[in-house]
Amino acid sequence: MKMPRSMALIAGVTLSCGSTLRPDGNPVTVLTPPQTVVVVEPTVTAVQAVQPPSTVVVQGVRAPQTLQVAVGAPPNPDGGPRIVCSRPTSALAGMPVQLQAEAQGDGVRVRWEVRSAPGNNRAYRFAQRFDANDTDAVVAAGASVPFTSVIVGEYEVVATARDAEGRTAECSTTVAMTGHGLRVELSWDSNGTDVDLHALRGTEGGWFSSSDCYYANRTPDTGYPDEGRRRWLDTDDVDGYGPENIRVDTPEGNEDFNIGVHFYSAHSQSGPTRATVVVYCGERQMARFERNLVGNRGTEGNDFWRVAAVRFGGAHGCEVRPIQQVVQRNRL
Numbered sequence: 508m509k510m511p512r513s514m515a516l517i518a519g520v521t522l523s524c525g526s527t528l529r530p531d532g533n534p535v536t537v538l539t540p541p542q543t544v545v546v547v548e549p550t551v552t553a554v555q556a557v558q559p560p561s562t563v564v565v566q567g568v569r570a571p572q573t574l575q576v577a578v579g580a581p582p583n584p585d586g587g588p589r590i591v592c593s594r595p596t597s598a599l600a601g602m603p604v605q606l607q608a609e610a611q612g613d614g615v616r617v618r619w620e621v622r623s624a625p626g627n628n629r630a631y632r633f634a635q636r637f638d639a640n641d642t643d644a645v646v647a648a649g650a651s652v653p654f655t656s657v658i659v660g661e662y663e664v665v666a667t668a669r670d671a672e673g674r675t676a677e678c679s680t681t682v683a684m685t686g687h688g689l690r691v692e693l694s695w696d697s698n699g700t701d702v703d704l705h706a707l708r709g710t711e712g713g714w715f716s717s718s719d720c721y722y723a724n725r726t727p728d729t730g731y732p733d734e735g736r737r738r739w740l741d742t743d744d745v746d747g748y749g750p751e752n753i754r755v756d757t758p759e760g761n762e763d764f765n766i767g768v769h770f771y772s773a774h775s776q777s778g779p780t781r782a783t784v785v786v787y788c789g790e791r792q793m794a795r796f797e798r799n800l801v802g803n804r805g806t807e808g809n810d811f812w813r814v815a816a817v818r819f820g821g822a823h824g825c826e827v828r829p830i831q832q833v834v835q836r837n838r839l
């Protein structure tokens with residue numbers, strides 16, 4: 508806990524470690540930052556700030572004082588560990604944020620997990636980069652943990668403190684992953700199935716060629732010295748639901764990106780699968796397409812969906828031109 512430097516100036520207010528700013532004997536209210544609360548003496552209502560930093564203004568006989576209060580974890584009623592999470596953060600999708608939980612207790616360790624993710628996706632990692640394997644993390648109290656996802660949206664992350672006796676306490680915070688450049692996300696509604704996202708630069712090479720960006724050729728643009736202009740398939744999902752995404756971080760405005768979806772294999776699942784493609788240009792979701800696809804005719808006979816063409820530039824940041832044609836792959 509960081510004690511405010513001006514604390515000594517505030518008559519009748521005692522800051523105790525832990526989460527409580529407690530004027531002697533007065534009740535405690537809960538404040539979730541970022542907020543400012545005004546405390547008027549002598550009928551002081553104290554403030555329990557659950558996350559730092561909070562601003563507490565104390566008005567008394569002297570001029571108003573402003574304190575930056577750094578607080579620890581709230582008390583645990585069963586005497587177990589105490590924990591408080593860092594405040595909500597955001598980052599560009601694919602870039603890391605640093606999470607931290609202050610925890611107190613005997614031999615406390617902290618486990619970080621995701622409680623909710625956009626579309627129930629699993630395309631997140633407690634790591635600096637998405638290509639690591641860590642979908643949770645266990646660290647010492649107070650240690651910072653990187654987190655990232657390649658899928659745009661808000662993630663609720665939970666930190667659970669467990670002490671040497673197995674007693675637990677938890678806190679949660681949110682991480683918003685924001686769009687940037689061109690991002691195309693694919694998801695679908697069946698388990699055990701393999702659908703693939705594709706992106707062509709113009710019509711160069713054609714689908715499934717060495718110029719196509721897809722699971723067998725995730726980074727076709729290695730010849731571009733500027734990595735921001737390259738297409739990247741961040742994740743290929745082979746066992747149902749997705750997601751997959753293809754991105755271009757700093758696309759130029761003079762070329763089309765053609766988006767395609769192939770139902771690679773239904774893996775003996777029957778019935779159609781509904782695929783959804785979402786296109787982000789910068790932070791904005793520009794288009795959303797849905798289509799039922801057939802995937803049990805064998806890879807060559809399965810559906811290929813020519814979804815849309817995207818071109819950057821213009822008043823709206825980009826233009827998405829729907830194509831919306833479904834053919835069997837061997838008739839492309």
Ligand SMILES: [Ca+2]
Nearest residue numbers: 702703744745
């Ligand atoms: Ca796939």
Ligand SMILES: [Ca+2]
Nearest residue numbers: 744746747749
């Ligand atoms: Ca999956």
